Amino acid sequence: MSQSITKTLTVNSFHQNKLNDHTSFSSSTMKNDTKTTPSQLQFFVRLMWTCKSLVIRASREDTVKSLLKAISFKTKIPIEYQRLIYRGKQLHSEQSLAECCIENDTCLQLIGHLRSMGFPMGCEALDDTVSLILRLCKGESVKDASRILHCRMMKYMEHKECVSVFMFMKVPLLMVTLYNSPYANNKGIADFCIRQLMIFCDHIETAQLQVIYFEVVLEFCELLRGVGFESNDLLYVVCRGSFGRMLESVGGVSDRDTKRRILFQGGFDCVVEISDKLLRFLDLSFGRMLESVGGVSDRDTSQALLCRDVHDFEKFSAPLRVGIAEHQGAFEVPVDCGFLCEKDSLIARVVDRFRLVFIQLLIKMDECLQSMEGCLVNKEQGEGGVSVIYYGWYYYLSILKELYHISKLYTGAEDKFWGVLLRRKSMLCHLIVKYTENTDDHRWVLKNRSVTDFESRRHLVMMLFFHELKDGLWDFHEMLIDRSQLLAESFEYISQAKPKSLQRGLFMEFKNEDATGPGVLREWFVLVCQEIFSPQNALFMACPNDRRRFFPNAASKIHPLHLEYFSFCGRIIALALRSKVHVGIVFDRVFHGQLAGEYITLEDIREADPIMYSSCKQILNMDADSIDSDTLGLTFATEVWELGRREVIELCLGGESRVVDSKNREEYVRLLIHNRFVTSISKQVSHFAKGFADILSGSSQEFFQSLELEELDWMLHGSENAISVEDWKAHTVYNGYKDIDRQISWFWEIVGRMSVEQRKVLLFFWTSVKHLPVEGFHGLDSRLHICRTSELDSHLPSSHTCFYELCFPPYSSLAIMQDRLRVITQEHIGCSFGTP
Template identity: 65%
Template sequence: MSSIIKTLIGGCFYGTTADHHSNHSPELKFNDTKTTSSELQFFVRMMWKCNTIVIHASREDTVESILQQISSKTKIPIEYQRLIYNGKQLQQQQSLSQCGIENDANLQLVGQLRSIVRSVVWNSTDDIVSMILKLCRGEPVIGASINFCKHFTKYMHNSFYVIKIMKIPSLLVALFKSPHASNASIADSSIRNFVKVCLDLKCKTLQSAYLEVLLEFCELLRGVGCKCDHPLYVCCRDGFVELLILVGGVLIKNPKMKVLLRGVFDCVREITDELLRFLDLSMNFPTKRGLSYKVVFDFVKFCCPLRMGFAKEQATSLNCDICYEEDPLFLGVPDQLHIVFIKSLSKMDECLQVMEDCLVNKKRGKGELDVLHNCYLIILKELFHISKFYSGAQEQFWGLFLRRKNVLPHMIVRYVKKPDDHWWLLENRIVTDFESRKHLVMMLFPDLKDKILGYEMLIDRSQVLAESFEYISRAMPKSLQGDLFMAFKNEKATGPGVLREWFVLVCQEIFNPRNALFVACPNDHRRFFPNTASMVNALHLKYFIFSGRIIALALKKKVRVGIVFDRVFFKQLAGNYIITLEDIRDADPIMYSSCKQILEMEADYIDSDALGLTFSIEVEELGHREVIELCPGGESLVVDSKNREKYVHLLIQSRFVTSISEQISHFAQGFADIISCSSLEFFQFLHHEDFDWMLHGSENDISVEDWKAHTKYHGYKENDRQISWFWKIVGRMPAEQKKVLLFFWTSVKHLPVEGFHGLNSRLLICKSHEPDNHLPSSHTCFYKLCFPPYSSIAIMQDRLGIITQEHISCSFGTR
C-alpha cells in the first residue's frame, strides 16, 4: 500500500508510506515462517519516534487489548491510537486472527483523528510546532507569541494528550534557550500564558493532568540552567504549587499523583535551602532591605499540599507515623521531609535566641524588624503541622518554646492580628502566658461596628435587670456584635462610661442571690455557679441565655464586672463534665468535707452501714421532696468500702452536672451568640484563672503610686497644692473608698490585672472654675475628673467624701 498517512515525526506531520518497515532494532530477529501456534510475537513501529516496540499476544486477543498494552508502555490513551497493518486500519473489536496478523508482523502506530474537534486541535498544535521549529532555525514568524497564546487559551481544555505527545514543553524550553534574538521573549510570554490558562481550568481532572506538565516545565528549566530565582522558573514553580493546592494536595493513594511526589519534594528541598539563607540574613541584618519574604510563603505553599496528602493517608492507616518504605516511589521521601523539619527548627531556634537577646537587652527594633518576626510565626506554624507526622517531633517543637519562653508570648501579642490561623499556638498552653492567651481568644469576637448599625437601649435604673433582659433577649445576635449605645432614663450622660456602669449594675443584679439564677460560693462571695433551683422563675432558661450574652458582651467591651465563675461552672463551659472532689471545694465546702470523710473512713466502719447511705439522695424542689437514684436500683444499693468512690463520684455528678446541665447549656448558647465560634472553643483555650482575671480584674488593692503615675493634668500642675492635697487624701482612703472614687471618675469598678497600665488611656484631672461649695464632677467616657481649686485640704476632703459614698458614685455628678 503506497497511500500517504499522516504520522508524527519529531512533533510535526510528515508524509510516509505505510509499507516502510526499515530501522528495526538490530537485536530483533525475523522469521518469515508462518506458524499455527496461538502465541504471537509482532512489532509495532511508533512512526513519530522511528522506533519499535515488541508485543506478545494470543491470536484470540482483540485489537483493543493490544491498544491497551501499547497505552501502558507509551502512556498514549487508546483514543489517540490507530494501528495500521497492510495499509488498513484495524478495528478494536476484531481479533488478531481476524486481522490476519502473523508472527513477526510489522504494524504501524499513528495518530488518531476521530472527530472534527480533535482534527482541529491536532492541526492547530501542528502549526504551533512548525512555528517553534522555524523560530529555532532563525526564521521569522509574524505574530508567533500571539498565536501561541490564542492556541493555549482555546484548546488546552481538550488537548492535554496532544501537548504531551508533541512535547510542547520541551519545544518551548528549547525556544527559550535558542540563541536567536527575541526567541527567549516569545517563549517566556508563551510559557507564562500556558501557566495562567492552567490555573484558570475548572475541571479537577484537567487540573490533575496539567500538574505533570507544569512540573515538567520546572524540571526542563532547571535542566537548562535556570536558577531557583529565575523569574520564569519561579512563575512555573508558583503555578505548579497553586494548581497542586487546587487539586487538594498529593493524594498518596492515587497512582497518577505518585509520580509528582518526588517533584514536589525537589521543590520543597530547594525552597528550604532558600529559607535557611533568608533566616541567616534575618539574624545578621534585621531589616527588610535585601530580604524577600516570598520564600517564607513559598515554603508554606509547597509544604501544605504535602501535608494534606500525608494527613489523608494517615487517616486511613493504623500506624500514626508515615512509613512508605515498601513503595519504591516513596523510598526515603518521608525522611527527607523530616530532615527539612529538623534543619528548619534548628535554624528557628537560632533566630529566636537572637530575638530573645534583643528583648532581654531592650534593644528590640521596630517597624521593619516587626515584619521579620511575623514571618517567624508563619514558619513556626508550618513546622508545627509537619511535626504531627513524626514520633518525637512535637516534643522537639514545643521544647523550642520552653527554652525561649519570653519570645512566643511577645510575638503573639505584637504580631497576631487575625484569629483564623493561630489556634495551634494554644494546643500547648504551657508555652504561652495570660496576655497572649487573652489576646488570641479576644479575636474570637467579631468586630462588625463598621458594617452594622449600633444597638440602642434606654434603661430605667430602678428596673435595670428586667428592662435589660427585654432589650438584650429580643435582639438578633448580629445586632449585638456591633456598637452598643445606652442611656439611663432621665439622665443626660451617654457614651462608653455609662455603658461600663450599666454592665456593672446589670451583672450585680444577674448574680444577686435573690434572683435565684446563680449561687455564690460560701467562702468567696465573688464566685458563682448556676442555681439548681432557678426554675422558680418560669423564664429562668431565657435568663441564662441573656446572662451568657451579657458576660460575652462585657468581655468584648473589656469591662471587668467583679464576678468570677466557680471551677465547676468553668469546666463544663469548656466541655469537661467530669467534676472531681477537689473541684467542689469552694462551691460546697460542707459536701466536700463530708465526701472526703467518707473516702477516708475505716473500711470496717463504713461496711457496718453505720452511715445508713444508699445510692440515692433526697432533694427538695418548689416545696416538694423527691428521692433521686444516683444509678439504677440505687435506693436499695448500700454504700460500702468497695463502692464508696463510685458513690462520691455519682453524688458530685448529680449535684454539679446533671442538676444544672440545662442552665449551663443555655448560658453557653447566649455566649456563643456574641462570638464567632462555639463558646466551648473560647473556654477551652483559657485557664480558669485567665477567665477570672478577664472578667473580674485585679484582686490587688489599688496602688496610689500607680494611679498617680498614669494621671495627667489640665489647668493644674503636678506640684500645685490642690494636686498634693488630692493624692494625700486618696492615699489615706480605705481600699473600698478608693474603688468608689475610681468608679465615679471612670466607671471602672475593677482594674485590669496590669493595673492602670491596662486601661485604654491615661486618667485626667482638670481644673474647673466653680466656687468651693461645688462638688467634683466627672466625664467617665474620657476618664476625666474636674474640681475647683479648693481653698483648703479640709474642704477638698469633705467634697471627696461626699462623692465616694456608694449610692452617690453611680450617678451623681457624672456626665
C-alpha cells in the same frame, strides 16, 4: 462528522526528552533487586521513534496495563497512546505477561499511536503550534506571533484528548525553549502564552480536566526550574502559583500513580526549593547580612518576597503532609519510615527529606528567636539599630505554625518543636502580642500552655474568638435603659437582638441622663452583672466560702424564662470580655469545667458544695468493714427539695434499693456528683454556652478550653490586690495643674487616707472602672487625667469617664477639698455622677 486519525507519531529530534539507553524501573509488585527470579522477567522495551530501549523487570503475574503505566510515568506518553508489540502482535492490557508468553531477555516494541478521536482539528492546531514555535526558535520573525500562537495553542484545550496530545508532542518543552531563546521578542511571546495558559488552568472546574492539567502545570514548573532559572523568575513563580492553587484539589485525584507524581514529586520539589529560600531570608531577618541591604525599597522588596515564600511554603507543605499521613493510614499519627521504605521508595525518600526540611527550619528558627532576644535587649539598652530588623519577625509565627503541623508526622519531632519554643518562651510571647492580627489563626499555640504566659494567651484568645470592633457608631446596637428597670430592659435589648448586631458593638445611655460613651457602657456592664448574679433572681448560686464565685442554680426553673435569661447572661459575659470590662464576678470550677467540656471530679466541687465534698471524701476514706455494715444507710438515690416539696431521685436504674458498699462507693460518689453538678443544671449551662457563642467567632467550648480558671478570673474580675496609691499616681497626668501644685499634693494626701472602699468608689466615679486589670493601672487602655476647672470652691468634682478625666477647681484649702471628695465617694453618689 469528525474524521478518524490513525497514525504512528514521530517526534522531531529538536524537542526529544533525553532518555538513557538503559533505564530500569519496576511495576508496583516488583522488588528493587537486580536479579531475576523464576517468577520474574527481564526484557527490553524499544521506543520505535527514538531507537532507545528501556530495561524492564516485572513479575510474570503483572498485567500489560501495569507495564504501560510504568512506561507512561517515565516517558510521559499517555497510556491510551501506547501500544506494546511482541512478535508482531499487539498485547492486550488485561493480559498477564505469562498469558502473553513473554520470555526472559526478549524485546518488545513500544509504538505511539493516535486512536480515532473526535477533535482532528485540535491535533492539526497543535501541529501548527509546534511548527510556529520551531520557526520562532530558528530566529524567524512572525507578525502577531503572540496572538497567533496563543490562539492555536488554546483553541481546543478544553478537550482532554487535545491536552494529552499537547503533552505527547512536547509543547511545554518547546514553549520553555522559546522562553529561553536568545532571539529578540521570543521571551515575551512565550511569557505571554504560558501566562494565559496558567490563567486558563486557574479557572478549570471540570474534575477530569483538572487532573490532566495538573501534569501540564507541573511540567512547566519542572522545565522552567530545570533550565536553570532562579526561583524568583516571575514566569516560574506564576506557574508554581498555579500549581499550588491546584494542589488544593489533589485529594480528588483517583489515579494512584498520577497523584503520587503530583504530590510526592512535584509538590515536594517546591517545598524543598522554598525552604532553601526561607533559610536564606531568615538569616536576613535577624541581621547577619542586613547591613548589605541598600535602602528602604530593598527592604520592602525583601519583605514582599519573604511574605510570598512563607505563604507558598504553607501552601505546598500542607497537602504534602496530609498526603503522607493518608498514605500511612491515619491522620496525625507519627510516620514509621521503615514501613514506608518497604512499600514505596519514592514516598520513603520524600518522608525522610521532608523531616530534614523540618529539622533545618526548626534549628534556624531557634537561632532567629535567640537573635531576636538580643536585638530587643539592645533596644532596651538604647543601642539602636534594631528597627530595620523587624521586617522579618512578622512571619516567624506563620513558619512556626507549619513546623508544628509537620512535627506531628514524626515520632519525637513534636517534643523537639515544643522544646525550642519553651526555651524561647519570652520571644514567642513577644511575637504573639506584637505581631498577630485578627486574620491570623494561631490556635496551635494554645495546644501547649507551657510555652506562653497569661498576657500572650489572653491576647491570642481575644484575637481568635472575638470579632474586631469597627470605628463609628452607626452600626452599633443602641440601647436606652431605665435604671429602675435595669435588668428587665437590658434583657429585652440583648436577648432580642441578632448576634451580628451585637457583634458590631454597643452604644447605650440611661434614660434622662446626658452621659454616653465607653464610660457609661462600662458602668452598665458592672450594674447589670450585679443584677444577674444577685441571689434575689435565683439564676446563680454563690460558693459558700467565696461569694464572688458562681455556678448555675438548679432551682432557677422557678422563673418561667430562666433558660432565656441564661442565654442572655452568656451574651452579657461575652460582651463584657470583648469590651475588656472587669465585672467583679468569677465562675466556680464546676461551671468553667462544664463550659470547657471537661469531666467534673470530686475535687472540682470543693468550693461549690463544701458539705457534699467532705461527705464524699468521708465515704471514700471509710473503713471497708464499716461501710459494708451499712452504717451510713446509703442507697443509690438522693433527696432534693424543689418548689417546697421533697423529691427522691435515683442515681441509676433501681438505685433506691441498691445499697452503697465498699465495692461500689466510688461509682456512687461519681453518680452523685454528676447528678448534682451536671444533670440538674445541664440545660442552664447549655443555654449560657449558646448565648456566649453568639458573640464569638468560634465555639464557646474551645474558648473555655483555651483558658485556665484562674486566667478567666483575671479577665472577668480583674486584680485582687488593693488599689495602690503610688501606682495610681504614677499613671496620672495633669491638665491645667502641675504635679507640684498644692491642690495635687492635697489630692493624693486625701486619697492616701481613704479606706479601700472609698478608693474603689472614687476610681469608679472617675473612670467607671470597678475593678482594675490584673496588671493594675498599667493594664488600662489610657492614663488617668486630673483637669483644672474655673468653678468656685462650692462645686463638686466632675468626671468624664470615657476619657478617664477627673475635673475640680483649685480648692483654697485641704479641708474643702476633703469635704468635696467625701461627698462623691459615698456609694450611692459615686455611681453615674460623671459625664462622658
